[in-house]
Amino acid sequence: MDLRIFTEPQQGASYETLLRVARATEDLGFDAFFRSDHYVAMGDADGLPGPTDAWITLAGLARETSRIRLGTLMTAGTFRLPGVLAIQVAQVDAMSGGRVEFGLGAGWFEAEHTAYGIPFPPEKLGRLEEQLAVVTGIWNTPPGRTFDFDGRFYRLRECPALPKPAQERVPVLVGGLGPTRTPRIAAGYADEFNVPFASVEDSDRQFGRVRAAAVEQGRRPEELVYSNALVACVGKDDAEVARRAAAIGREVPELRENGLAGSPAEVVDKIGRYAEIGASRVYLQVLDLHDLDHLELISSQVRSQLP
Known part of the structure; x- marks a missing residue:
């Protein structure tokens, strides 16, 4: 079971804070550091000192870490044109020496679009599917050839399909709980399927839908990695759990x-229940980014007990 650290910087975090967490992630033996892609805080958080951009953050971390995988859960498809996004991700992959993983979602938080003047189109899943086709198409085009795409939302002509990522294949993540289109899109493009913040039972149903969609598209279901994102609040005793929950x-x-x-x-017991339904990776949503002792506890007493 891979354990990955997943952060929500829009709730309030500077780059320096994220760097400390990423370095702790690496030093403590976790598999990867991921972050969300949002520009406005949610709930009661003030968001200070203000938002940080996901791919600018990952570019910096690419140069300041050496082992951990780096990625997004999920890049908002509404924020960036797919051709530009293909360039950005390929560049960060090169900067990291081939450690990037690319999570792409449709985008959903209308308030941040309104706040920063970003268009919020009504048809997002169709755009997401075309974005995945464009980004992976650019990366998969042989050197020396151009890439064309004629879709409903995006059109590319004689794209040089450069630069290429450092990895031969950048892992692509798709996720969500949509019962029909989401599994179909994942089966078509994803290397990993992620279920966010769902029970074992709901995750099991959604994994089953993705496996069935993979078979329908001629893929073996085991070609995909199945993962969950879940908030973490671990303590040595009840008082410590309560303190971390309150924080x-x-x-x-x-x-x-x-x-x-x-x-x-x-x-450990609950992670085992997710493992029983086929999850081999868990993204630990860590919301208090100043509590590095939390990460140390999870590493020494949770991660160390997992197969």
Whole structure:
């Protein structure tokens, strides 16, 4: 089971804070550092000192880390044109020595689009599918050839399809709980399918839909990695769990039900339940980015007990 650290910087984090977390992620033996792609804080958070851009952040971390994988859950498809995004991700992959993973979603948070003057189109899943086709098409075009695309939303003519990523294939992540189109899109383009913040039972159903969609498209279901994103709130005792829950404005019973909360043994047991339905990777949503002792506890007493 891979454990990855997943951050939500729009809630309030500078690049320096993210760098400290990324370095702790690397030093403590976690597999990867991922971040969200948002520009406005959610809930009661003030978001200070203000938003950071996902791919600018990852470009910096690419040069200041050496081992961990780096990526997004998920890049918002509404924020960037796919041709430009293909260039950005390929460049960060080169800067990291081939450690980037590319999560792409349709975009959903209308308030941040309004706040920063970003168009919020009504048809997003169709755009997402074309974006995936464009980005992967550019990367997969042989050197010396051009890439053309004639879609409903995007048209490219004689694109030089450069630069290429450092990796032969940048892993592509697709996720969500949509019952029909999301599994079909994942089966068509994804190397990994992620279910965010869902129960074991709901995750099992969605993994099954993706496996069925993969078969329909001529893929073996085991070609995909299946993963979950879950909030983490781990403590050595009940008092520490309660303190960490309060720090992120959540209640312990709710976190126990909907996330990975409790003692290390409890969390190991719950991760095992996700493993039983086929998940081989968990993204630990860490909301208090100043509590590096939390990461150390998870590494020493959770990660160390997982197969």
